[in-house]
Amino acid sequence: MEFRKIIAFGKSSFVISLPKAWLEANKLIKGDVVFLEQEEDKLMLVPKEKNTEKEESTILVNIDNKDLSRIKREIYSGFLNYNSKIVIEGKEVAKYATELTDLIHRLIALEIVEQTSEKIVAKDFLRVEDVSVKDYLRKADIVIRSTLTDLKDPTFTNYQELMDRQLNVKRAYLLLLKIFKAVLKDLSLMKKLDIKSEDLLAFYRYNIALQRISNCLNVIAKNIGKVNAADKKKIQGFIGSLSDNYVKILKAMHLENPDKAYELTGIRDKEVSIINAELKPKTESLKRIGERLVWTYFELHEILHRIYS
Helix, strand or coil: CCCCEEEEEEECCCECCHHHHHHCCCCCCCCCEEEEEECEEEEEEEEEECCCCCCCCEEECCCCCHHHHHHHHHHHHHHCCCCCCEEECCCCCCCCHHHHHHHHHHHHHHHHHHCCCCEEEEEEEECCHHHHHHHHHHHHHHHHHHHHHHEEEEEEEECHHHHHHHHHHHHHHHHHHHHHHHHHHHHHHHHCCCCCCCHHHHHHHHHHHHHHHHHHHHHHHHHHHHHCCCHHHHHHHHHHHHHHHHHHHHHHHHHHHHHHHHHHHHHHHHHHHHHHHHHHCHHHHHHHHHHHHHHHHHHHHHHHHHCCC
16 A cells, blocks of 8 residues: 655645556556546546557467477467467477367467468457456356256266366366456456456456366366265265355355355365265275365365455
């Protein structure tokens, strides 16, 4: 927090100086217009929206002598840093063409505009101001709810489809990370996105928690078909409790109910103790499932932090 002294200006006006860093972050210069918004005892200063064009930037990803995981990380980095174009070059482009095109198609608003045996050019068509952060968080939430519903259903067996479903959570997760980075570079985007400054960190943490929960459910889906019938029934009972707690925690978050949040944190500790006591890691699959059930409860605790921290 910064402090500014009120200075008298003439007989009926008062002025304060504005922080230079704030002016630079919002690309404001002498003569620009700002809006004043009064909220109870607070006065909010909001920059006037400018129709600024996105600065063109290109990142080159050379894939020679790199494994596929390294190449993917570089493409993700180019996407998250809001580059206008990602150019993938190298003698092995044809070798990895299927994997690279699949990856690009999974990144929202990124499209291939040129492709040869030694080059792929992907262009970013995203307009940050057109994105609804709340809508994408809601989409990820819906996928997780449906996954929990299917995992606890004793008649459900298509676990590969559940794993494929988690890709939609990752798509939303990466897009929102990109949005948050763009906002930090240009604070005027918060108004266009209808986000308050105090909500930015909360949305960021919520986004990460949803992605980590999705990762845990992905591992559970991968392993639940490998356990015996008795263990599977026990696991699905734990997932049923987890699903109920997930719904309650999200409701407490949306209602911003701190008392309910503290209560649910206590329930989490009890559920984790029961899982650790009753789900013995007799096999590698049981061990992985038990770990992810516990991790999911702790990620839900991160969501509760939004309420009481």
